[in-house]
Amino acid sequence: MTEGIEKYEVIIGxxxxxxxxxxxxxxxxxxxxxxxxxxxxxxxPVCSGLPGVLPVLNQAVVExxxxxxxxxxxxxxxxxxxxxxxxxxxxxxxxYQITQYDLSVGKGGGIDIPLEDGRVRHVRIxxxxxxxxxxxxxxxxxxxxxxxxxxxxxxxxxxxxxxLRSPEEAAQYVIRLRQLVxxxxxxxxxxxxxxLRADANVSIRPVGADYLNPKTEIKNLNxxxxxxxxxxxxxxxxxAEMEAGGKIEQWTLSWDEQKGELKKMRSKETEADYRYFRxxxxxxxxxxxxxxxxxxxxxxxxxxxxxxxxxETYQLPVYDADVLTAERPLxxxxxxxxxxxxxxxxxxxxxxxxxxxxxLNEQSLQPGELKLTPAYLAEIQSLLDARxxxxxxxxxxxxxxxxRGQSPRRIVEAEGLGAVSDEGAIRAICERVVxxxxxxxxxxxxxxxLMGWFVGQVMRESRGxxxxxxxxxxxxxxxx
Numbered sequence: 001m002t003e004g005i006e007k008y009e010v011i012i013g014x015x016x017x018x019x020x021x022x023x024x025x026x027x028x029x030x031x032x033x034x035x036x037x038x039x040x041x042x043x044x045p046v047c048s049g050l051p052g053v054l055p056v057l058n059q060a061v062v063e064x065x066x067x068x069x070x071x072x073x074x075x076x077x078x079x080x081x082x083x084x085x086x087x088x089x090x091x092x093x094x095x096y097q098i099t100q101y102d103l104s105v106g107k108g109g110g111i112d113i114p115l116e117d118g119r120v121r122h123v124r125i126x127x128x129x130x131x132x133x134x135x136x137x138x139x140x141x142x143x144x145x146x147x148x149x150x151x152x153x154x155x156x157x158x159x160x161x162x163x164l165r166s167p168e169e170a171a172q173y174v175i176r177l178r179q180l181v182x183x184x185x186x187x188x189x190x191x192x193x194x195x196l197r198a199d200a201n202v203s204i205r206p207v208g209a210d211y212l213n214p215k216t217e218i219k220n221l222n223x224x225x226x227x228x229x230x231x232x233x234x235x236x237x238x239x240a241e242m243e244a245g246g247k248i249e250q251w252t253l254s255w256d257e258q259k260g261e262l263k264k265m266r267s268k269e270t271e272a273d274y275r276y277f278r279x280x281x282x283x284x285x286x287x288x289x290x291x292x293x294x295x296x297x298x299x300x301x302x303x304x305x306x307x308x309x310x311x312e313t314y315q316l317p318v319y320d321a322d323v324l325t326a327e328r329p330l331x332x333x334x335x336x337x338x339x340x341x342x343x344x345x346x347x348x349x350x351x352x353x354x355x356x357x358x359x360l361n362e363q364s365l366q367p368g369e370l371k372l373t374p375a376y377l378a379e380i381q382s383l384l385d386a387r388x389x390x391x392x393x394x395x396x397x398x399x400x401x402x403x404r405g406q407s408p409r410r411i412v413e414a415e416g417l418g419a420v421s422d423e424g425a426i427r428a429i430c431e432r433v434v435x436x437x438x439x440x441x442x443x444x445x446x447x448x449x450l451m452g453w454f455v456g457q458v459m460r461e462s463r464g465x466x467x468x469x470x471x472x473x474x475x476x477x478x479x480x
Contacts, residue, residue: 008204008242010235011212012164013126016177018156018187019133019195020064025152026132027055027098032153035193039147047132047152049093054281057082061154062105062285063295064186065130068156069106070296071180072125078287080105082130082279091135091146099157101276104129105285111180112304113172121169124161131155150194156186162201162212167231171224174198176304183303183328197222202234204242214250219265221255230255233262306331314338314345323353330357333367333374341378343385351377355398371405372398379408392464393417417465423474426458426466430474433457444479451475 022032028046046053069076083101106128113121133153138145158177164170178196181187188195203215218234221227238248252265301309303325310321324334334352338345356377360367380397383389389397389412400411412418433454434441444450451472458471 005236005239007207008239009207009209010165010167011162011203011205011215012166012170012231013160013162013201013215014164014170014173015157015159015199015201016174017133017197017199018068018158018177018181018189020061020154020156021185021187021195022058022060022064022154024058026058026061026130026154027152030152034149037149039145039149042149043151048148049095049151055098055279057282057285058154061130062287064184065105065128065156066287066292066295067184067186067299068158068181069109069128070299071184071302072106072109072111072128072158074106074109074125074128076106076287076292077103079103080285080287082282082285083276084279085131086275087273089134089137090144091137091148091151093135093148093151097132097134098279098282099131100129105287111173111176113169113176114304115169115172121164121172123163123173126159126161128156128158131157162203162215167228167235170198170200170231171228174224174227179303179326183300185328191222191224194222198227200227200231200234202231202238203248204235204238214248216248216250217252218262219252219254223257226255226257229260230262233260237262300328303328303331314349316345316349320346320349320353323357324349329367330360333370336374337377340375341381343381347381348377351381355395359402370402372401376401376408383408383412387467388412388418390464390466390468392459392468396464423470426462426470427474429458429461429466430454430471430478433461434475434478441479451479454479 020032024030025032025047028044030042030044030047034042046055066076080100081103082098084096085099085101086096088095104127106125108125109128110122110124113123115121133150133155135146135148135151138147160173164173174196178189178191181196182189191197198221200218200221201215202218203213205211205213216234216238218230221230234253241248253262254265255262307321307325310316310324311318316324325331330352333356334348337348337352341348356367356370356372359365359370359372377398380389380394380401383397384391384394393412397408397411397417400406400415401408404411437454437457440450440453444454454475455468455472458466458475459468
């Protein structure tokens with residue numbers, strides 16, 4: 001760790017770009033997602049910037065931006081405008097980007113970020129606006145290759161105030177934002193595919209100071225670990241520079257994730273460099289009450305609200321509530337199972353966090369695609385409560401439900417999987433196990449932990465159907 005770090009406070013603001021999951025691009029009819037397409041095959045005269053074409057706004061882009069603005073508790077003005085942001089990069093064919101500047105679809109608001117130590121960091125939002133993406137440049141064998149497929153892909157850019165205070169807080173902000181956009185259904189949030197990427201503005205100041213020092217910007221961070229590591233490296237670099245008597249230059253930096261190092265790209269631009277002016281080819285966006293209400297008609301309970309409700313209503317631990325509200329489909333599945341069951345929610349939570357999530361991961365399914373419906377999961381737990389089946393059989397029944405899509409009760413009856421709870425039948429099995437293993441019986445006197453082995457033998461002989469608790473009670477009597 002850099003010497004003198006305790007003398008400085010870290011100041012971080014994030015600019016995040018969220019790719020919206022619309023069917024088409026923001027101003028033309030080309031498909032929005034071209035991840036698997038060959039370079040320069042998903043373009044048209046509009047998104048490739050040919051002379052004489054006119055953009056036509058995709059209504060779904062505005063509606064998704066309104067959903068996120070509402071989630072951020074941002075102001076949604078009745079009228080917003082598009083603007084031209086002028087800069088000249090090879091992957092921007094028009095020589096300008098259509099974006100929003102001073103009158104955007106959302107402004108203000110904020111989001112709460114729960115931290116690992118129990119604190120909550122409130123992060124204010126400076127601006128939330130809609131814009132088009134540029135293309136992609138790649139350097140290869142001393143050549144610059146340009147792919148225009150991403151030109152015109154709809155983005156929301158969201159800019160925070162400088163409210164984050166550590167690399168870990170910055171990482172948690174992006175994790176929560178990714179959770180939110182998926183929850184709202186406005187973006188896939190897949191950072192590997194560029195659906196969510198962040199630029200980090202980083203500065204330091206002496207502890208107790210209330211002013212802001214010059215900042216550097218780290219561009220295009222597209223993994224959580226990359227964000228965390230890059231910001232940490234830049235903080236350490238700035239502290240070392242200040243401790244050596246230097247000063248921080250306002251640079252734009254890139255992060256080489258393979259090498260784990262920062263590189264200078266250019267001096268940081270200012271707003272004046274972009275020469276913003278109103279986009280003459282697009283009308284203002286008029287957000288009347290009727291349109292706004294239709295967008296928010298099915299507005300969902302947000303993840304942090306549901307997390308708090310799960311802890312209060314279902315008495316779930318923080319860990320369970322975090323896991324079960326990470327994704328909305330899993331959260332809906334859990335709650336439907338709890339309502340179908342009517343018993344202790346923690347029992348359902350354990351099944352979902354272990355067996356259900358394992359099935360989802362192994363089979364690459366969404367919760368709604370499982371043959372093990374919430375009602376069937378509740379039925380399995382009810383069979384357990386009634387001691388109709390035991391834990392071992394419950395897992396077997398669960399697998400059979402996934403294969404056949406039949407009700408657990410029907411499978412138990414058809415396969416004869418009901419638990420053996422008759423004490424006389426279990427005692428007979430226990431007696432056979434004890435009689436067949438005299439050496440283990442002798443060892444048990446000095447090693448009581450062998451009880452688990454004896455119970456296992458009884459379960460094996462009963463093909464997993466014996467009631468384990470009853471078996472252990474009988475074995476305790478037989479073994480003295």
